[in-house]
Amino acid sequence: MRKAVHCGSLESERYWREEDLAALPSIPDARALAIVQAMDEMLFVFCRSGDILLTRHGMDQAQYDYLQSLKYSFKTNMNPLILGAQEPDTDQNALNVFELLGRLGPGQEPDRLIPEGSLLEPFAVLPGTEEAVRRYKLLPGLPDEQTVRTVNTKTYSAAMRDRLSLPNIARIVHSVEELLQSGQELLEKGSFLIKDEYGVSGKGNQLVDSDRMLRRIAGYLESSRNKDKRIRFVLEPLLNRETDFSCQFHIDAEGQISILSVQQLVNHGFAFGESHSPEPTLLETLNREGYWEIMHNIGRELYADGYHGDVCVDSMLLRDGSLAPLVEINARKSMSLIKHNIDRHLKHEGMHTCLIQVPLATMGEVCYGELLQRLEEAGILFSPAEGEGVIPLSSGTLQPQVPSRSAGSAKGKLYASLAYRNEDRKNRLTGKLEESLLRNGYTILR
């Protein structure tokens, strides 16, 4: 079987965003970016035996050894991908991983790891992906970058609701005047969201609950920061959500659509919190409401527009019992697909799984290998023999590399999968996990 190269930047929307689009208020946070950039390690879950995983910072040896013990058999770079002296003025962190690969000097680890004629399995198609395909003589066949950009916009998702005759609550605004007018109309009925074309959970979705806030945002869009920039936002009334969930499906190069999974999400505010398998009652609702047909229809339209590959559609069940099947289309892999692939790998009867994230802070250097050892000593590190426990999914996100970090504490995140027989066991695992993190010198941020 042909080898695949797995690689990607999970902050895809950052690279799709056009420079001339006006932006909502945000504060640059190098530490948050560093965490997301280190999340590419989690793409090991897509590796089949003999595949190659390329990551921006290189994987910790202890994590690599642990994953091999779980029968994840892949090759990976152990050192960071670093531009050499030939690119002295380039800010590495501004580049996505494909742009980085494309500019690496000859003779680096990827040259040795990537077999010619391999298949590229990106997290998402980004600027620079095609160049990387050419440089490493990988197989062509990915969708066009501009198509991928387009189908990942919020306006595309909103238009798709009309194309499929689904209820559409979105209003698209192209000027500050339209924002103020539509915003004031929406505020008469309650709070609403302003969605950036490439907003993601935790960034780019601004909740507006007062006229003053609306005017402040409008003022920001008129400020010098946004001078001469295109205004294009989607406004939507804040839905009274009961349950967030998402559907993962794949469209192959011939347009064949395969539904892979549904994952239920527990979000903290608008940010990703925990992902777990759906409750039977949710699946019954989806069967009853013709949800799968809607997903197939979305897939067919995406294919007609030139996209194939992985898709994650965000959906919601509302408090009044109604379904919002299409909240947003993400034409890429996703955290929920990562969760699904771990489930496939574990394949234990009667075992539940969930994917969690634990925000952390540390004061000094922390050894990742020691954390794995501590989890093992606490009896909670997952092993195939036990079939239950915690699987840490990335080493680099716990203490990510931040350029010119000031002294003091550093922020990180633990991403982990939990496999457990029942809720009591899950509570025991999370309790012991938190205890182990604290003992290893981490502070848990809530």
Place this chain on the structure above:
Amino acid sequence: MQQKVIEIIAEIKEEPGLLQTLNGASDLTLDAALDSLQIINFILRIEDEFDIEVDFDTFDLEHLKSVDRFSAYVAGLTVR
């Protein structure tokens, strides 16, 4: 001002318990664990409360190192 800042943090986090646990030395991103989206909402609420305008593009995250530092930053904007 310090108390008002803490009240707004507790409101944004939807955690009344923070009224007891936070003090002038508390770090807004570590002790209060405000994430990037919450920071924006927090600043917008602060602007509303103290009738000031924060320059998002030049805002330094160092101002969030403690409630006292942030309060001093806001006080500096109110006297302009």
